[in-house]
Amino acid sequence: MRAYHLTSAGGQARLTDLPDPVPGPGQIGVTIRACGLNFADLLMLKGTYQDTPSLPFTPGMEIAGVIDSLGTGVTGLTPGDRVAIYSGQGGLAQRGVFDAARVVKIPDEMPFEHAAAFQIAYGTSHMALDYRARLQPGETLLVTGAAGGVGLTAVEIGKLMGATVIAQARGDDKLAVAKAAGADHLIGADEDLRARVLELGGADVVYDAVGGELWKAAFRACNPEARLLPIGFASGEVPQIPANHILVKNLTVIGFYIGGYLKFRPEAVTQSLATLIGWYLQGRLKPHVSNLLPLDQVEEGLALLRDRRSTGKVVITM
Template sequence: MRAYYMKTQESHARLTDLAVPTPGPGEIRVAIRACGLNFADLLMQKGTYQDTPRAPFTLGMEISGTVDAVGAGVTTLVPGDRIAVYSGQGGLADYGVFDAARAIKLPETMPFHHAAAFQIAYGTSHMALAYRARMQPGETLLVTGAAGGVGLSAVEIGKLMGATVIAQARGADKLEVARAAGADHLIDASEDLRARVLELGGADVVYDAIGGETFKAAFRACNPEARLLPIGFAGGEVPQIPANHLLVKNLTVIGFYIGGYLKFRPEAVTQSLRTLIDWYLEGRLTPHVSNILPLERVEEGMTLLRERRSTGKVVITM
């Protein structure tokens, strides 16, 4: 089988022929049909992601496909079942072996490319906004990097939860994508973010995927008792938060990493995904996939992420 494989942490990931794996107890083998790309895949290649596996490993964090074989003790799934798995690794391959407990059955009406684009972006945004920030209807949500995978899902979910959504992105095309997802107000990345948000009444919740100066400007545009979620650092700089400034407006900075919940509260992730799939079936969520590429073009997909030329998700198909 083919796999986008990192042999050592110092080597570059490349397509490699590997043996088809055998599932062990509690595991399933999946014939992978699609894998969503994430900014974290780029960080893993550099060894800078907070949850980088030890090499050798196959990249690819979220997959969809069909169960091909089951290991001992697996009774909830059978070969042929359509499933999605938040795998953390191993997704950019023709086959993968995963913990059966992480698999979620897919409705027949959900295409594989939507399922592969769904779990991390929507799961992160839903749990961050609903479970961690406890955002309420009528509050104002500021989303930075609003045309990216997690940012766009935050716009969509924020609107569903009854928030007024301010979306920041770079360029008219990306802002139009955010507007179509439900954003009430649009701010170009070239504008003064702090000034524009304050003109709109300030932010009650900040969902920041950029970091650096963008986070600092959003921080200064917060209303009293606002909650800030530093979701990612696509701009390359991890912001340093002045604790004394938190006191003045009684602000709260909330850490959130969905992968951590898979380790200590996996049922919270599962319940969130069930809610999201229900919303999808009701037509309330529409995953935006800007690029669908075959596995042979995975490097092209990574470049789209690296150069920020995609909107929503990039999906690799097998």
């Protein structure tokens, strides 16, 4: 099988031929049809991600495909089932072997590229806003990096949950994408984010995918008892959180990493995905795949993320 594989630290991942994997106990073999790209894939390839696999490895954190084989002890699944899997790695290949506990069946009405674009972005936003931040109808949600693959889903899900959504993004084209996803108010990169959010009544929940100066401004635009979610650090700067300010304003900073739930509570992830797929079938969610590329153009796809030129998700097809 062909796979985009990294063999050494500091080296360059390359498309190469690898032996077909064989599922072990509790695992399934999958013919992969599509793999969603994430900023975390870039960090893994650099060796700076908090959950980088041991070398050698194939990146690709979320896949969709068809089960082609079963390991011993697997029940409730059969070859031919269409499935989505938050794999964590191994997605940028023609085939893969994954733990059956991570599998969610997908309906025939859901294209593979939507299923592959769906899991991390929508799953992160749904679990972060609902399970962790307890976003309530009528509250104000601020989303930074709101036109990115994850930020855009936070706009969409926040609106579905009844919040007033303020979206921050760079450029008119990205702001237009956020508006189409349901944002009530838009803030461009050249605007004073703190001042604009306070003009709009302040933020009750902050979903920050950027970090750096935007985090600092968002932090200062919070209402008392606001909840802040540091989701990602696309700016390259991990923010430092002043504990004295948290105390004075009665703020809550909530850690959330969806990949961690795969290790200590995987059923929370699969339950969230089942809810989201139900919303998708009702027409309430509309995944935005901005770029669909074949496996031999995976480096071009990663460059779109690195240069922040994508709006929505970049998906690789096999």
